Amino acid sequence: MIDVKPASSGSDRIWMWIAIGTAFAGGAFVQRMGFFDFVQKNPGEIWKLLLEHIQLVGISSAISISIGVPMGILLTRGFMRRYRDWVLNFLGICQTVPSLAVIAISMTYIGIGPKTAIFALVIYGLMPIIRNAVAGLAGVDQVILDAGRGMGMNSRQLLFRVELPNAMYIILTGIRTSTVINVGTAAMSFLVGGGGLGDLIFTGIAMVDPAYMLAGAIPTACLAVFMNWGFGKIEKWIVSPGLVYD
Amino acid sequence: MITFERVSKIYPGTNIPAIDNVRFEVPEGEICVIIGPSGCGKTTLMRMINRLIPITSGVISIKGQNVSEMDVIKLRRSIGYAIQQIGLFPHMTVYDNIATVPRLLKWDKQRIAARVDELLSLVGLEPDIFRFRYPRELSGGQAQRIGVVRALATDPPVMLMDEPFGAIDPINREVLQDEFLRIQEKVKKTIIFVTHDIHEAIKMGDKIALLETGRLVQYDTPEGLLVNPKNRFVKDFVGADRALKRLDLLKVKDAMMQNPVHCHMEDDAEVVSQHMLENELTFLLVADQNEKLHGYVNHYELKGHHGKVKDLVRPMTITVKPEQNLKDALSKMLSYDIGIVVVVDDDGKLLGVLNTRTLLSVVGETYDERGGVWGKITSRGRI
Ligand SMILES: Nc1ncnc2c1ncn2[C@@H]1O[C@H](COP(=O)(O)OP(=O)(O)OP(=O)(O)O)[C@@H](O)[C@H]1O
Numbered sequence: 001m002i003d004v005k006p007a008s009s010g011s012d013r014i015w016m017w018i019a020i021g022t023a024f025a026g027g028a029f030v031q032r033m034g035f036f037d038f039v040q041k042n043p044g045e046i047w048k049l050l051l052e053h054i055q056l057v058g059i060s061s062a063i064s065i066s067i068g069v070p071m072g073i074l075l076t077r078g079f080m081r082r083y084r085d086w087v088l089n090f091l092g093i094c095q096t097v098p099s100l101a102v103i104a105i106s107m108t109y110i111g112i113g114p115k116t117a118i119f120a121l122v123i124y125g126l127m128p129i130i131r132n133a134v135a136g137l138a139g140v141d142q143v144i145l146d147a148g149r150g151m152g153m154n155s156r157q158l159l160f161r162v163e164l165p166n167a168m169y170i171i172l173t174g175i176r177t178s179t180v181i182n183v184g185t186a187a188m189s190f191l192v193g194g195g196g197l198g199d200l201i202f203t204g205i206a207m208v209d210p211a212y213m214l215a216g217a218i219p220t221a222c223l224a225v226f227m228n229w230g231f232g233k234i235e236k237w238i239v240s241p242g243l244v245y246d
Numbered sequence: 247m248i249t250f251e252r253v254s255k256i257y258p259g260t261n262i263p264a265i266d267n268v269r270f271e272v273p274e275g276e277i278c279v280i281i282g283p284s285g286c287g288k289t290t291l292m293r294m295i296n297r298l299i300p301i302t303s304g305v306i307s308i309k310g311q312n313v314s315e316m317d318v319i320k321l322r323r324s325i326g327y328a329i330q331q332i333g334l335f336p337h338m339t340v341y342d343n344i345a346t347v348p349r350l351l352k353w354d355k356q357r358i359a360a361r362v363d364e365l366l367s368l369v370g371l372e373p374d375i376f377r378f379r380y381p382r383e384l385s386g387g388q389a390q391r392i393g394v395v396r397a398l399a400t401d402p403p404v405m406l407m408d409e410p411f412g413a414i415d416p417i418n419r420e421v422l423q424d425e426f427l428r429i430q431e432k433v434k435k436t437i438i439f440v441t442h443d444i445h446e447a448i449k450m451g452d453k454i455a456l457l458e459t460g461r462l463v464q465y466d467t468p469e470g471l472l473v474n475p476k477n478r479f480v481k482d483f484v485g486a487d488r489a490l491k492r493l494d495l496l497k498v499k500d501a502m503m504q505n506p507v508h509c510h511m512e513d514d515a516e517v518v519s520q521h522m523l524e525n526e527l528t529f530l531l532v533a534d535q536n537e538k539l540h541g542y543v544n545h546y547e548l549k550g551h552h553g554k555v556k557d558l559v560r561p562m563t564i565t566v567k568p569e570q571n572l573k574d575a576l577s578k579m580l581s582y583d584i585g586i587v588v589v590v591d592d593d594g595k596l597l598g599v600l601n602t603r604t605l606l607s608v609v610g611e612t613y614d615e616r617g618g619v620w621g622k623i624t625s626r627g628r629i
Pocket residue numbers: 257258260264282283284285286287288289290291442
């Protein structure tokens with residue numbers, strides 16, 4: 001095997017320097033806002049809220065995935081196929097509803113607490129997952145399905161050995177989008193008493209204290225970036241190298 | 247082996263049958279080519295065999311067993327299936343692709359590994375190089391080979407192939423066809439082979455089933471189709487050059503005139519010359535004691551020569567083997583413009599002669615055994 005590494009191009013380098021420069025400028029800025037002082041004084045507080053935040057995202061995303069992917073599979077089975085476009089359009093419309101509205105609506109039904117937050121996050125996170133699962137599965141080349149069927153795979157074998165592996169990249173992209181958005185949306189769960197880093201952000205806004213606000217916002221942003229990076233790794237690991245996507 | 251009895255297919259929402267009352271039988275171990283213009287129902291007919299398309303009426307049976315009454319999954323696993331678009335699973339390696347049906351049938355690992363290697367070697371792909379490649383890393387021809395080999399994986403007695411060499415350029419197609427025929431020679435499967443290429447049909451088919459808008463027009467051997475086209479449609483379909491197509495079909499050994507007139511190296515030149523004069527021969531083939539071809543002599547040179555024939559013999563390089571087809575022979579003959587080709591076996595032994603007239607007589611229906619300046623070359627053997 002010959003492993004060809006892509007030579008890092010000039011533009012990559014430029015972007016790297018821009019990122020480093022921005023990081024320095026940002027560091028100087030947040031220093032002036034008193035961010036580091038705050039972090040040094042309240043490490044326990046931030047840590048606790050971060051864990052809460054991760055928990056909110058983790059639980060809601062896990063539920064979204066375990067509902068969304070099977071829903072996507074169901075919607076592409078023969079008997080449901082005629083509803084597919086209808087459902088996809090509906091989900092498309094739903095996605096335009098702002099996350100804040102979803103949280104507010106759930107609150108009027110379930111009340112206050114982390115359960116409401118998780119419920120709202122699940123609902124909001126479901127859409128990209130279902131959409132991508134349906135799009136991914138429906139996009140699997142008919143020819144290979146025909147080949148699989150012709151060779152005597154039953155529908156379960158066809159699903160697990162052919163359809164899902166081929167749709168995996170698009171399904172994972174949906175999950176990634178959903179989870180990363182979820183990290184941001186989870187900040188709003190403070191509004192319904194759900195905890196998480198939103199606590200610091202919204203308190204900071206209310207008190208007009210940038211140090212407080214940044215102590216919530218920066219870990220949230222880092223978490224989102226980290227999640228995105230992590231999913232990129234998982235994708236490489238799960239999606240077959242036989243499939244290439246540009 | 248595979249019988250179609252009054253098979254019809256009407257797609258839902260249409261009222262013209264895509265397949266209309268088709269009946270024929272494919273004997274065991276033969277290749278049956280289904281051919282016809284686009285949209286005549288070839289794919290439909292083929293896919294009804296493994297029930298990828300449900301039959302509307304009639305019975306298709308394999309070894310006397312009605313396919314509609316068999317378990318559909320078992321049925322499909324027992325039939326090799328190769329398609330024009332190849333349909334290799336892009337997320338699987340070559341190995342996994344070939345192993346698909348063996349795994350469905352729960353073969354053990356060693357057996358699968360051995361089989362994959364065997365099959366890859368069969369189509370001339372080095373297992374160590376290709377085993378773990380992905381389909382995107384294969385050329386079109388290699389992918390097509392893997393597609394065919396995947397269908398062969400469990401050694402099924404019946405194979406369905408829908409334009410298996412369709413997605414490939416003509417030169418590589420020839421190579422694959424030859425390769426496939428060579429394999430078929432060994433494995434003797436019963437094969438339903440769909441194509442729309444009449445050359446491919448003539449080359450590959452033991453039998454050809456010609457369809458026109460869902461009806462079976464003629465079911466015959468390639469020879470029969472070319473010689474006795476049943477009606478205008480068949481005639482047009484096999485083409486105006488059907489006579490030439492027969493050349494593809496016939497072997498040199500079927501058409502050559504055996505025991506051609508010739509002399510020996512040690513024969514006396516004067517005797518031979520006299521004989522040539524009497525029989526109006528201009529040229530004469532020369533062999534040795536063991537009937538090995540050495541060349542030919544020219545009457546003008548031989549005339550008046552005192553000595554042996556071998557002093558004047560000229561080499562004859564334009565020869566064909568008895569197993570070659572007549573098209574090869576004709577192209578040799580035309581490119582050298584001497585009016586004949588000589589048939590010799592692998593050891594160079596003189597077996598027979600083909601000339602323009604014999605070729606034409608095979609192609610056309612007339613037969614004339616006189617052979618121009620080479621005289622009556624079939625009659626008596628050695629002078
Ligand atoms: N699912 C379908 N529904 C309705 N009509 C169909 C369907 N599939 C095929 N047909 C029609 O049935 C006829 C036969 O189609 P089929 O695919 O068997 O043709 P074919 O001989 O394989 O053609 P080609 O050489 O182009 O592959 C065509 O007229 C086609 O339009």
